[in-house]
Amino acid sequence: MSHRRKMYFNGDDCKFCNGMCCRYVLIEIPKEPRSKNSFDELVWWLFNPNIKILKIGRDWTILVMGKCRNLNDANRCDIYEVRPDPCRDYPPIEDGCHFDRLSNIEGIIFNNAEELLTYLAIVRKKEWAAKWLEKLRKN
Numbered sequence: 612m613s614h615r616r617k618m619y620f621n622g623d624d625c626k627f628c629n630g631m632c633c634r635y636v637l638i639e640i641p642k643e644p645r646s647k648n649s650f651d652e653l654v655w656w657l658f659n660p661n662i663k664i665l666k667i668g669r670d671w672t673i674l675v676m677g678k679c680r681n682l683n684d685a686n687r688c689d690i691y692e693v694r695p696d697p698c699r700d701y702p703p704i705e706d707g708c709h710f711d712r713l714s715n716i717e718g719i720i721f722n723n724a725e726e727l728l729t730y731l732a733i734v735r736k737k738e739w740a741a742k743w744l745e746k747l748r749k750n
């Protein structure tokens with residue numbers, strides 16, 4: 612689990628980045644998870660090693676890690692001239708950019724099920740999470 616702090620984007624930053632913004636997609640979770648059922652679903656997502664979950668305040672987002680097919684070995688876009696709008700619009704000036712290795716995401720990133728369950732057990736005091744964590748650690 613890692614806590615992050617926001618920094619702002621400078622156009623030159625891309626020269627020193629590995630094209631991180633082309634290496635994942637974000638799926639917003641429409642409703643803040645609160646119930647055991649909703650957290651169960653997040654744990655299920657996190658059993659997949661290509662998934663991380665981001666929490667910024669009450670906003671939860673799924674990060675699906677995976678490189679865009681158009682990012683070449685030099686970390687440049689092979690279709691730059693005709694890239695789609697979401698690529699052209701990133702990064703939004705007011706939000707800054709995530710930079711290399713997601714080092715600039717504000718909030719908490721849960722990298723796996725154990726990290727989320729630890730947060731739920733310790734910070735949210737969920738007994739069921741502590742039990743589940745114990746079971747996972749024995750496997």
Ligand code: SF4
Nearest residue numbers: 625628630632708710
């Ligand atoms: S993550 Fe940010 S710094 Fe890196 S290539 Fe994308 S816009 Fe540039």
Ligand code: SF4
Nearest residue numbers: 633679681682688698
């Ligand atoms: S199309 Fe190009 S700019 Fe857009 S995500 Fe893929 S590599 Fe990155």
